[in-house]
Amino acid sequence: MALWQILTLPCIVVRAGGERLYIGEVAAGFPLSIRFIHSVQKTPVEEYLAVDEVRQGFLLTATKYQSFGVGLPFDAAEGEFHQEGDYFWLRGQERRYPKLALRVGVGTELTLSLAGKKFPLYEKYQPGTLVTVELMPLWKGLVMNE
Known part of the structure; x- marks a missing residue:
């Protein structure tokens, strides 16, 4: 029974290029962030x-970003907008995603941060590489191949 409880623990699993980069137990509220350089504006964006x-x-x-433009949030109806120093913040967006599917892009410097670790995905993977971030039971994260 104890083994089953361990194997069914909810975990976060990060995969890229056919390999598992990270697996770890998660609780509600577990934080992560995605940082990248915006492909049009060429300025940093970080999503929490x-x-x-x-x-x-x-x-x-x-979402924290440095400039206005195509593909960046601007509507006050999307959350609480304000400026802090050189950055704009949009908080309280409350958008839900069942899983995250990201692609490494040319010049985007895609970086994932979680559990006190940074994963500069752009340094290791070619542009176009799929990166997935999913929640699943521990047993599934351990046996999943792709």
């Missing part, structure tokens, strides 16, 4: 997410 309250997906809680 958390594991949702039932540990079945992710909740986008805030």
Whole structure:
């Protein structure tokens, strides 16, 4: 019974290029962030997410960015907008995602941060490489090949 409890623990699993980069137990509110250089504006963007309250997906809680333009949030109806120094913040977005599917891009410097670790994905993987971030039971994360 104890083994089953361990094997069914909810975990976050990060995979890229056919390999598992990270697996770890998660609780509701577990934070992670995605940092990249915007492909049009060429300025940094950081999106802050958390594991949702039932540990079945992710909740986008805030976006930090440096310039206005195509593909960047601007509508006050999307959350609480304000400026802090050289950055704009949009908080309280409350967008839900069952899983995250990201692609390494040319010049985007895609970096994932979680559990106190940074994963500069652009340094290791070719542009176009799929990166997935998913929640699943520990047993599935351990046996999953792709």
